[in-house]
Amino acid sequence: MSEHRHARALLLLCGLCVALALSYLFTALPGSLAPDVQGQIIWQLRLPQVLTAILVGAGLTTSAATLQIILANPLADPGIIGINSGASFVAAICLLGLGSVGISLPVYWLPLACFIGALFSTLVIFLLARRIGDLSPAAVILAGIAVSTLLSAAIAWLFWVADAQSLRNLTFWLMGSLDQADLPLTLAAAGVMLPVLGYVMWRRAAFNLLYLGPLQARIHGINLPRFEKIMLLCSALLVGIAVSLAGSVAFIGLLVPHGLRQLVGHDHRYLLPFCALSGAALMLFVLWCSRLNQGMPLPVSLITASLGAPWFIWVLYRNRGSQALVARG
Template sequence: MIRLVTPRTLFVVLGLACLLAVWLSLALGPVSLPMMDTLRAGLRLLGLPVNGAGLEQAELILGQIRLPRTLLGLAVGAVLALAGVAMQGLFRNPLADPGLVGVSSGAALGAAIAIVGSAWVGGIPEAFAPYLLSLCAFLGGLGVTALVYRLGRKDGQTSVATMLLAGIALTALASSAVGLFTYLADDATLRTLTFWNLGSLNGASYQRLWPLVLVAAGVALWLPRRAEALNAMLLGESEARHLGFEVEKLKRELVFCTALGVGAAVAAAGLIGFIGLVVPHLIRLLAGPDHRVLLPASLLAGASLLLFADLAARLVLAPAELPIGIVTAFIGAPFFLYLLLRGRA
């Protein structure tokens, strides 16, 4: 594969793009802030001694609304892109997606159970209610992924093809269960469930943010340590074993890492598609398949792309807000069709 840019150039461009995305995400919205006021208010929030005359409104908007939303977007985009790299490495297919192991559909089922079930049961303790949806979505994603992995195991070996087929079957089963809950829901819960399935960073808070940040940091620190093993997997499982890598252990770790990261991201922001497919493939086209470059570059690109998509969601129909899943689908679907046509050519 031809490398179009050097890794150093790629990281400089992606780093600048990420900084620009963060700055624009903090400055723009229903109430737009001047760029310099945004910078000064941000420095004051960090505790730096900056003249704060006339910055009270900017500090309030940044500290309570836009900063947690921006950090949530960075974490979600980064972890979805890293999970996409992990799945494409596991299946040795650049068109693989984190949803192939059932984590997204499992999280959607968990969310449906939480949204519709809480309306039926009622009486949820007030202290627990804000976390019920995220917890059920996270557990649903982990549960379905664990079942997919278990079905793919036989005689101490994990069959990637069997996992793929099991993931497709369980995704269809979970989707039908979500459809059943959608049919049984009343108007209020149906609206909540529909908008959650479209994904959004709206309503971000530090309480929702910190579990995802911990998971994203763990995934971002762990996956690059397996870059050499993922490079060896490109040659095939037998070749990777002959090179001294523990292939079965690597498969378990990749599946667990994907389930943990995507489950936490979906629990925090709902279903957001195409980031895990588009970003790794785009970076691979630019810089080649070396996972030592692919993983950190995908982290930066995923975080930047999701923030730019969130900006579009906020600004296109302002003061109304589009679900971010619609924006990423508009970006990802044409790119996916381009890849198909390019492959045919």
């Protein structure tokens, strides 16, 4: 795909995001509602949901694409390798453990807590993977499964000490939801997430050097250990904020980068912007689909997994799973 076609495709994706956002914002409301009530629904309820969907989609897909090239592993996804579990575990402690003993943290502490959980689980996974396999792709996957299983068991134990209200709140984290979007919290999260996304996009050309191997990366002026640590920190930050806003969202990080590599190629100068915009568009579409059930909004992960898993299986079948990612030497 030429640069002009890339630019046109990016503009089309931007237009699609705008169209989906406006369609959801201004979907007809019951005529019986007063105009001021309709305005409150649009600007205080729907607008935060739209902004949250954009941030979560862009953050998760960019984080997944970053992890896949840093680890040279097509299965590197925040959910699969356990980063989501760390953020969800800390959120469960805040919602279940502290709530059961009458301790209530300010809502704006939750994103910070989720980031700490995501960062902690990332460090544990990579220390364990370095110990068992020198950070090989298989070692990272095995370490991620082990950490994710352990943290899932810890969350299950918290169920025994939680009250009924806390258990209902935990559903938000386990299934994913955009219903609790809060405009001040979303804007605060955007103030952190957007600079991180901007930094990753600014360094996106450096990812292409990783395909050439560590030696070539150093020749071109990339301090590989430092670069990997910074990008892992950025990924953990993006995941922690995304989980704090929308809970655990399944499959989107694994699905979008794989699909785009078949269309855009492996040049990260284009792949990362496409991932961010496509993730935002997909989450906006999921937000729109979640409202099809008027009685009760559908969980986000239910929609993303139901839509994404069949398509991902088709991509693997078509490409025999071997060309999904060109691993660096």
